[in-house]
Amino acid sequence: DTAVSQTPKYLVTQMGNDKSIKCEQNLGHDTMYWYKQDSKKFLKIMFSYNNKELIINETVPNRFSPKSPDKAHLNLHINSLELGDSAVYFCASSHQGSGANVLTFGAGSRLTVL
Amino acid sequence: QKEVEQNSGPLSVPEGAIASLNCTYSDRGSQSFFWYRQYSGKSPELIMFIYSNGDKEDGRFTAQLNKASQYVSLLIRDSQPSDSATYLCAVNSSASKIIFGSGTRLSIRP
Numbered sequence: 452d453t454a455v456s457q458t459p460k461y462l463v464t465q466m467g468n469d470k471s472i473k474c475e476q477n478l479g480h481d482t483m484y485w486y487k488q489d490s491k492k493f494l495k496i497m498f499s500y501n502n503k504e505l506i507i508n509e510t511v512p513n514r515f516s517p518k519s520p521d522k523a524h525l526n527l528h529i530n531s532l533e534l535g536d537s538a539v540y541f542c543a544s545s546h547q548g549s550g551a552n553v554l555t556f557g558a559g560s561r562l563t564v565l
Numbered sequence: 566q567k568e569v570e571q572n573s574g575p576l577s578v579p580e581g582a583i584a585s586l587n588c589t590y591s592d593r594g595s596q597s598f599f600w601y602r603q604y605s606g607k608s609p610e611l612i613m614f615i616y617s618n619g620d621k622e623d624g625r626f627t628a629q630l631n632k633a634s635q636y637v638s639l640l641i642r643d644s645q646p647s648d649s650a651t652y653l654c655a656v657n658s659s660a661s662k663i664i665f666g667s668g669t670r671l672s673i674r675p
Contacts, residue, residue, distance in 0.1 A: 484663075492651060494609070494665040507662055541608060545663075551597045551616060552657050556608040 457542045457557035471528045472560045474542030483525035484543040532564045571666035580675050584641040586652050594659025600639045601653040644673045
């Protein structure tokens with residue numbers, strides 16, 4: 452299936468731990484994103500990579516570190532987890548040259564920090 | 566001022582009626598405009614996008630864009646219970662960032 456897939460779907464962990472979320476797309480897109488959706492459903496952009504190059508880095512604590520080994524993969528590592536990091540993290544991809552820049556989202560990774 | 570603003574709702578519309586969802590944005594250099602639908606516990610999925618002033622129709626959905634007023638709307642005709650969801654307005658800003666509003670919850674009552 453052509454899609455954006457992210458793992459794991461659920462993460463439950465203690466404060467202070469480190470965790471990673473992985474994302475892969477097989478749509479041939481050149482740009483990948485991480486968005487955070489909080490409990491009020493507000494979807495906020497965190498990072499964007501175009502062909503492995505970081506192009507958007509919003510005001511995000513440096514405990515969050517994205518890594519793009521190639522244009523089909525974008526991972527998110529979070530150090531020293533805090534209660535406020537609890538949210539759903541969505542990976543998305545798009546083809547920047549397509550004009551409209553339509554996002555295709557993964558299913559989301561729900562992170563709960565206890 | 567938020568970059569993309571929507572009424573949070575809930576907006577309750579009877580089945581078969583027209584649902585009207587509105588969105589305003591602050592960046593005059595924004596280039597393209599999107600409506601996504603998100604069911605509870607699911608990821609956002611694209612309904613349609615628009616980048617020229619005027620109307621764009623796709624089945625029961627019509628997007629309307631007025632760049633002078635910095636206003637985007639989505640009309641859903643013949644509303645069905647399956648249209649009950651959160652509708653997210655998104656804007657491709659002049660900085661090439663896709664920025665979302667906080668969403669409007671729509672409820673279609675049978």
